[in-house]
Amino acid sequence: MIRSNYLARINCFQPIPCNPCETSCPFGAILIGEDITNIPVLDITKCRGCGICVAACPGIAITMAMVTGGDKDYVAIPYEYYPLPEIGDEVTVVDANGNELGHGIVEKLKKPNKNDPTTLVFVIVDSSITKSVVGIKKYIVKDDPIICRCEEIFESEIINAIKKGDRTVDAIKRRTRSGMGMCQGKTCNRLIANIIVRELGISLSEQLPSSKRPPVGVISIKELSQEKS
Ligand code: SF4
Ligand code: SF4
Numbered sequence: 001m002i003r004s005n006y007l008a009r010i011n012c013f014q015p016i017p018c019n020p021c022e023t024s025c026p027f028g029a030i031l032i033g034e035d036i037t038n039i040p041v042l043d044i045t046k047c048r049g050c051g052i053c054v055a056a057c058p059g060i061a062i063t064m065a066m067v068t069g070g071d072k073d074y075v076a077i078p079y080e081y082y083p084l085p086e087i088g089d090e091v092t093v094v095d096a097n098g099n100e101l102g103h104g105i106v107e108k109l110k111k112p113n114k115n116d117p118t119t120l121v122f123v124i125v126d127s128s129i130t131k132s133v134v135g136i137k138k139y140i141v142k143d144d145p146i147i148c149r150c151e152e153i154f155e156s157e158i159i160n161a162i163k164k165g166d167r168t169v170d171a172i173k174r175r176t177r178s179g180m181g182m183c184q185g186k187t188c189n190r191l192i193a194n195i196i197v198r199e200l201g202i203s204l205s206e207q208l209p210s211s212k213r214p215p216v217g218v219i220s221i222k223e224l225s226q227e228k229s
Helices: 020-024 052-056 155-163 169-176 188-200 221-225
Strands: 007-010 062-066 072-079 090-094 100-110 119-126 146-148
Touching (some): 020 052, 052 072, 155 169
Antiparallel strands (some): 007 062, 062 072, 090 100
């Protein structure tokens, strides 16, 4: 089986103001340009398959693939949930719409940046689906309710975070991403506070209010000055 290098695959098709992929690539292989709402373009002649952009992308919109020419290929997928899969585990891989494509076997795990929690999960998949794979379906445990619907955080993850020492809604948010979705914790913050109270035997009044950072759009002074009253 021929194993060449991994190459980045950019699955980012919306004109959003974002460019960490371009600025993080040490080899200048991704071009967005001055207008950071441009769609990123990969120069495959420069990509070395280091995975740095995969971890740097806040939208989890980059994967890497190594095409072998055989029955099986290798895909590197960013994964930010806990627990991480283990080498040899069978995982369900999905396309950009979340549709299940089939199963893959975890070959290895790697953190491209030790200061970034994103882990790359390297998965062996059938070559027939390589092009479509963008993610791994999160393992769903029966009787384990989702607490944060935006970020798909399960009750067991909240309890694990508490066991690791998190005692506030904000601390759990930093570890699990709960409350970081579009609704900014409208429902889950209250549920998480109650889980903390239940697990630690403390009173609700001991819980600090959590911080909220709703999405904002940048507006220039020029645009403001031209606003019609
Ligand atoms: S994988 Fe590495 S070399 Fe390739 S585009 Fe990403 S950061 Fe650049
Ligand atoms: S960092 Fe990710 S989301 Fe942002 S422009 Fe690059 S590929 Fe798209």
